[in-house]
Amino acid sequence: MKEKRRIIxxxxxxxxxxxVSYFWLSSERERQLAVQDVGSEPLDVETAVLEDQSLxxxxxxxxxxxxxxxxxxxxxLYSKSETIYETEDDVLKARQxxxxxxxxxxxxxxxxxxxxxxxxxxxxxxxxxxxxxxxAVVDLSSDLVNSIAGGITSELALIESVTMSLxxxxxxxxxVRFLVDGKAxxxxxxxxxIAHPFR
Amino acid sequence: xxxxxxxxxxxLVIALSTSxxxxxxxxxxxxxxxxRIETYTYLDQELLSLNDLAGVFSLRLRENxxxxxxxxxxxxxxxxxxxxxxxxxxHYVLLTAGVWKRREGExxxxxxxxxxxxxNIVSQKIEKQADGSFQVKRLKTNRVRVGMESYPDHLSVIxxxxxxxxxxxREFRDYIEVVFSDFLVRxxxxxxxxxxxxxxxxxxxxxxxxxxxxxxxGSQFSSFRQHYLExxxxxxxxxxxxxxxxxxxxxxxDPLLGQQPGDLKSGGDRIPRAAGISDVVVIDPGHGGVDYGxxxxxxxxxxxxxxxxxxxxxxxxxxxxxxVRLTRARDVQLPNEHxxxxxxxxxxxxxxxxxxxxxxxxxxxGPVVYVYSPPTNATSGxxxxxxxxxxxxxxxxxxxxxxxxxxxxxxxxxxSELNRLFxxxxxxxxxxxxxxxxxxxxxxxxxxxFLTNEEDQQLLAASGFQERVADSISNVIIRFxx
Numbered sequence: 001m002k003e004k005r006r007i008i009x010x011x012x013x014x015x016x017x018x019x020v021s022y023f024w025l026s027s028e029r030e031r032q033l034a035v036q037d038v039g040s041e042p043l044d045v046e047t048a049v050l051e052d053q054s055l056x057x058x059x060x061x062x063x064x065x066x067x068x069x070x071x072x073x074x075x076x077l078y079s080k081s082e083t084i085y086e087t088e089d090d091v092l093k094a095r096q097x098x099x100x101x102x103x104x105x106x107x108x109x110x111x112x113x114x115x116x117x118x119x120x121x122x123x124x125x126x127x128x129x130x131x132x133x134x135x136a137v138v139d140l141s142s143d144l145v146n147s148i149a150g151g152i153t154s155e156l157a158l159i160e161s162v163t164m165s166l167x168x169x170x171x172x173x174x175x176v177r178f179l180v181d182g183k184a185x186x187x188x189x190x191x192x193x194i195a196h197p198f199r
Numbered sequence: 200x201x202x203x204x205x206x207x208x209x210x211l212v213i214a215l216s217t218s219x220x221x222x223x224x225x226x227x228x229x230x231x232x233x234x235r236i237e238t239y240t241y242l243d244q245e246l247l248s249l250n251d252l253a254g255v256f257s258l259r260l261r262e263n264x265x266x267x268x269x270x271x272x273x274x275x276x277x278x279x280x281x282x283x284x285x286x287x288x289x290h291y292v293l294l295t296a297g298v299w300k301r302r303e304g305e306x307x308x309x310x311x312x313x314x315x316x317x318x319n320i321v322s323q324k325i326e327k328q329a330d331g332s333f334q335v336k337r338l339k340t341n342r343v344r345v346g347m348e349s350y351p352d353h354l355s356v357i358x359x360x361x362x363x364x365x366x367x368x369r370e371f372r373d374y375i376e377v378v379f380s381d382f383l384v385r386x387x388x389x390x391x392x393x394x395x396x397x398x399x400x401x402x403x404x405x406x407x408x409x410x411x412x413x414x415x416x417g418s419q420f421s422s423f424r425q426h427y428l429e430x431x432x433x434x435x436x437x438x439x440x441x442x443x444x445x446x447x448x449x450x451x452x453d454p455l456l457g458q459q460p461g462d463l464k465s466g467g468d469r470i471p472r473a474a475g476i477s478d479v480v481v482i483d484p485g486h487g488g489v490d491y492g493x494x495x496x497x498x499x500x501x502x503x504x505x506x507x508x509x510x511x512x513x514x515x516x517x518x519x520x521x522x523v524r525l526t527r528a529r530d531v532q533l534p535n536e537h538x539x540x541x542x543x544x545x546x547x548x549x550x551x552x553x554x555x556x557x558x559x560x561x562x563x564x565g566p567v568v569y570v571y572s573p574p575t576n577a578t579s580g581x582x583x584x585x586x587x588x589x590x591x592x593x594x595x596x597x598x599x600x601x602x603x604x605x606x607x608x609x610x611x612x613x614x615s616e617l618n619r620l621f622x623x624x625x626x627x628x629x630x631x632x633x634x635x636x637x638x639x640x641x642x643x644x645x646x647x648x649f650l651t652n653e654e655d656q657q658l659l660a661a662s663g664f665q666e667r668v669a670d671s672i673s674n675v676i677i678r679f680x681x
Binding site for chain 2: 065066067068069070071072148149150151152153154156157186187190191192193195196197199
């Protein structure tokens with residue numbers, strides 16, 4: 001009789017252990033799934049401010065290099081609509097435009113012959129401000145500049161894309177001046193002079 | 200008793216000496232025929248009869264008691280009985296064994312005398328064969344043309360050779376010696392030095408082995424560099440000056456720059472045009488050094504192709520008597536402003552930059568010729584004028600402004616010529632190229648195809664196509680200069 005009671009107690013203990021383990025594992029799995037759902041990209045101050053303003057979204061026209069084009073002028077760039085946060089701050093708007101543009105250029109380059117190109121995913125716009133005379137000063141990182149394909153066409157494509165996109169979408173901007181790593185340089189990437197603003 | 204002992208001893212010495220000398224012969228192939236040279240094995244050394252060698256190589260022998268002077272076509276060697284050190288011209292040669300005077304007029308030399316001493320004074324090439332025999336061939340001639348080019352920071356001494364012979368460059372206290380081997384050197388033309396401060400003269404030394412050159416150092420010389428170029432084979436020795444003297448050197452290295460504007464206008468024979476423009480065409484091979492430019496597959500980079508094309512243009516134009524200067528003569532990084540400065544230093548008649556294209560898309564292809572496009576809002580800058588309206592001072596970035604239309608004319612001709620070669624329909628592009636802005640002459644930058652395009656890449660990888668590109672550019676330049 002005593003023997004039988006011991007066996008029942010042991011079985012009960014095992015059952016309790018199994019049940020506890022099951023509930024613990026289930027809750028852990030839910031926690032893991034919840035962690036995965038959180039966005040992996042950190043929220044930058046700019047986006048946080050724009051989300052907080054809650055002004056909705058607007059479409060802007062971005063200009064990208066047309067594959068195969070060699071001469072600036074008609075057909076050198078093509079336009080594409082992108083959505084950005086609506087804002088009353090022109091600098092924030094301009095920053096969003098350049099960031100979207102750089103992302104697009106990065107995808108454009110990464111999508112082809114990746115063995116000879118550096119994708120621009122690690123590059124960032126360092127700073128952007130607009131002067132009273134309508135000159136947008138775009139400060140690019142040297143990472144971005146060093147990762148363009150090389151050659152005059154590549155430099156012209158980047159300059160024209162940024163200039164056209166800002167002038168088309170940000171009303172006060174009439175010209176664009178480029179800095180690299182916060183400094184004025186003779187050329188953007190060895191060929192095109194960036195001593196004066198581009199219109 | 201003593202006399203008998205001495206006699207026996209002498210006989211023993213003679214017997215031993217005789218037994219240690221063996222008579223053999225080696226064969227020397229001269230052209231189609233063969234000649235035998237007596238050899239003696241003496242104390243384990245195989246010695247050759249100098250009298251036999253004199254017959255084969257047409258040597259003259261002048262004996263002076265224990266020494267002998269051997270006179271060949273290209274020099275003489277002095278040997279001394281029992282000594283392994285022989286004198287050949289200005290140098291001494293140590294042989295594996297001493298030479299041996301057996302008796303009056305009968306001399307023997309060790310085998311390596313042929314290769315190490317005799318080959319320096321005869322006009323034949325001597326080669327040892329695997330079977331121990333020797334092959335004698337008539338020496339081929341290596342015609343060497345010596346030219347000199349003056350650059351802002353150095354003077355290049357260029358040895359253009361007809362045969363790709365091994366060469367050694369050695370530095371001595373007063374001179375740099377350039378020693379060619381394997382072929383008999385025949386100097387065809389030795390240019391005089393354009394600046395005695397770096398090089399006072401280049402002299403040919405016939406006594407040295409196959410012939411050598413001595414570049415005599417000037418008072419401002421500090422160091423030298425050397426590099427070799429192929430097709431045509433060339434050795435370039437760059438004589439560099441000490442840095443403190445370079446500014447002064449730059450001002451006077453080129454005769455044109457030593458003159459005042461008034462002198463230029465009064466007109467020397469070399470200056471056919473007004474306003475101090477020289478007859479120099481500057482070709483600027485893009486990138487260089489750690490700056491590879493656009494990289495492509497198969498270790499193909501922009502800096503290499505631009506240099507190949509630039510050199511070919513230089514050769515082609517020089518052949519047609521055009522005075523061409525390259526902004527960089529070697530694989531070195533050069534900032535844009537230095538490239539422009541070199542053009543203005545020479546007061547060049549026109550400037551052509553050679554580059555290759557790169558685009559975000561691999562579809563862009565063909566040549567593109569660029570001209571300068573000034574910024575629309577640039578200030579006019581400072582412009583001081585002399586009494587006659589001639590500019591005395593032109594801002595650096597405004598140098599090109601007076602040459603925009605002539606640059607466009609040159610660019611249009613180049614674009615259509617290169618379009619024909621590439622079967623493309625590209626147009627001339629005006630862009631704010633930093634290198635063009637300061638150039639005080641018609642100036643263009645040519646991207647001779649896109650390295651990011653597979654078709655262009657394959658074309659540009661071929662040296663034959665690079666030559667065709669260079670020839671097309673040269674033809675347009677010649678037409679433009681007329």
